[in-house]
Amino acid sequence: MRSTSPLVVASLLGAANAGVPKTCSDYRIPISITSNNAVFGLRPFKSDFDVAEFVTTIASHTPEISSSVLSPFTVNATETFTISATFCRPGHEKPDPKRENTVLIATHGLNFDRTHPDADRICVNRYWDPQLDKETYSFVDYVLNEGYSIFYYDRLGVGESEQVSGYVAQLSNQVTILTELTKLIKGGHYVGGTGRPSKTVLVGHSFGSAISSEVVRQNKKLVDGVVLTGFSYNSTHLNGLEFLEAAGVRIAAQQQPGKWRQLDTGYLTTVDLFASVTTFFHDGYYDTEVARYVDDHKVPFAVTELLTGHSFAIQPIDFTGAVMILSGKYDFPFCMSDCDGVLGNPGASIFSKAKAFKAISLPGTGHGINYHTTANQSFEKVTSFLAANGL
Numbered sequence: 001m002r003s004t005s006p007l008v009v010a011s012l013l014g015a016a017n018a019g020v021p022k023t024c025s026d027y028r029i030p031i032s033i034t035s036n037n038a039v040f041g042l043r044p045f046k047s048d049f050d051v052a053e054f055v056t057t058i059a060s061h062t063p064e065i066s067s068s069v070l071s072p073f074t075v076n077a078t079e080t081f082t083i084s085a086t087f088c089r090p091g092h093e094k095p096d097p098k099r100e101n102t103v104l105i106a107t108h109g110l111n112f113d114r115t116h117p118d119a120d121r122i123c124v125n126r127y128w129d130p131q132l133d134k135e136t137y138s139f140v141d142y143v144l145n146e147g148y149s150i151f152y153y154d155r156l157g158v159g160e161s162e163q164v165s166g167y168v169a170q171l172s173n174q175v176t177i178l179t180e181l182t183k184l185i186k187g188g189h190y191v192g193g194t195g196r197p198s199k200t201v202l203v204g205h206s207f208g209s210a211i212s213s214e215v216v217r218q219n220k221k222l223v224d225g226v227v228l229t230g231f232s233y234n235s236t237h238l239n240g241l242e243f244l245e246a247a248g249v250r251i252a253a254q255q256q257p258g259k260w261r262q263l264d265t266g267y268l269t270t271v272d273l274f275a276s277v278t279t280f281f282h283d284g285y286y287d288t289e290v291a292r293y294v295d296d297h298k299v300p301f302a303v304t305e306l307l308t309g310h311s312f313a314i315q316p317i318d319f320t321g322a323v324m325i326l327s328g329k330y331d332f333p334f335c336m337s338d339c340d341g342v343l344g345n346p347g348a349s350i351f352s353k354a355k356a357f358k359a360i361s362l363p364g365t366g367h368g369i370n371y372h373t374t375a376n377q378s379f380e381k382v383t384s385f386l387a388a389n390g391l
């Protein structure tokens with residue numbers, strides 16, 4: 001299918017949102033995977049009382065107590081899922097047409113999506129291309145304007161991708177899905193008829209960076225570059241439990257049955273606007289209307305994604321491409337609100353074989369980078385890093 005033409009979108013959303021010229025295609029992609037999934041010793045939640053108990057139990061510093069919930073065993077699950085995606089390439093002649101054959105493959109994190117089924121079929125991308133002032137907030141428009149092509153998709157269980165249980169979606173199956181998608185793209189599939197890309201780069205945000213990191217660790221020659229945003233390997237300052245507590249997680253289907261009745265109780269969401277602000281924003285560098293947009297369009301995440309979100313390996317990755325880690329200086333979940341000096345330690349030694357490594361702690365910015373007024377500074381740093389490394 002073709003997405004709505006830029007002209008129609010512009011007339012629906014106002015000229016300010018027309019964005020840069022682009023040619024986009026939407027896809028529904030069947031993916032067959034076998035993944036080694038964790039099955040947690042967790043009784044399905046019936047109500048938020050159970051969720052409250054879950055939070056206090058996993059926060060226990062007594063391992064026997066926290067492991068009563070965690071203690072996963074693993075199964076090899078083989079399944080076929082449908083993943084919804086969009087591919088866009090620049091809509092007009094660019095100064096450097098070679099870049100068009102570099103495809104960025106973007107994976108969003110928890111609380112976000114690519115689009116939503118009830119959005120009148122208009123591709124309302126909630127993380128990489130929000131329906132906000134495009135010049136400030138659209139990563140998609142920024143990279144297209146720089147001449148890149150971009151492929152972005154809804155994670156399994158989210159948006160228009162296949163709905164699965166919130167006790168099943170997790171790091172391992174998301175990693176296998178991204179691996180398969182990347183192989184298909186490299187084979188020239190789902191790229192709007194542009195043929196095999198000359199270069200591919202994984203771009204993640206938060207949990208999407210954890211997924212991208214694992215793909216690169218497990219497939220050292222698959223891509224040419226990786227950009228991990230809203231992310232860090234420094235375990236001293238990883239803030240997973242505090243994230244859970246600050247988010248004030250609630251059962252999504254019970255919080256907003258009108259929107260989420262169809263989700264099982266493994267899908268959780270933030271308690272309110274201010275929980276979203278605590279976890280994603282930094283004061284003085286966001287517009288409160290943008291924070292409301294994020295909260296109004298928030299997307300539930302699987303409890304098993306939360307439980308596996310920090311289980312990416314922190315060990316050397318034998319990858320020879322270009323690597324960037326870019327997080328907001330004030331990132332709460334990954335840096336305990338100060339990323340200075342943290343991102344390259346141990347990031348640089350994990351990627352000691354990389355042809356280039358750059359870590360940036362972006363001033364003024366919190367975890368939800370693309371929703372800060374600094375967003376296009378981060379986009380500029382990403383594309384100039386890629387360009388400097390032949391991507």
Ligand SMILES: *[C@@H]1O[C@H](CO)[C@@H](O)[C@H](O)[C@H]1NC(C)=O
Pocket residue numbers: 036074075076
């Ligand atoms: C899953 O498959 C891997 C190899 O693909 C194997 O090493 C492992 O033992 C399997 N695990 C289970 C629980 O079957």
Ligand SMILES: *[C@@H]1O[C@H](CO)[C@@H](O)[C@H](O)[C@H]1NC(C)=O
Pocket residue numbers: 135136376377380
């Ligand atoms: C970011 O966007 C603003 C307009 O919203 C523009 O004035 C500024 O030059 C842009 N900065 C970069 C680095 O592209």
Ligand SMILES: *[C@@H]1O[C@H](CO)[C@@H](O)[C@H](O)[C@H]1NC(C)=O
Pocket residue numbers: 234235236237341342345346
């Ligand atoms: C995290 O970063 C700090 C500051 O650079 C450093 O002292 C610490 O050793 C790092 N922790 C790990 C686990 O690498």
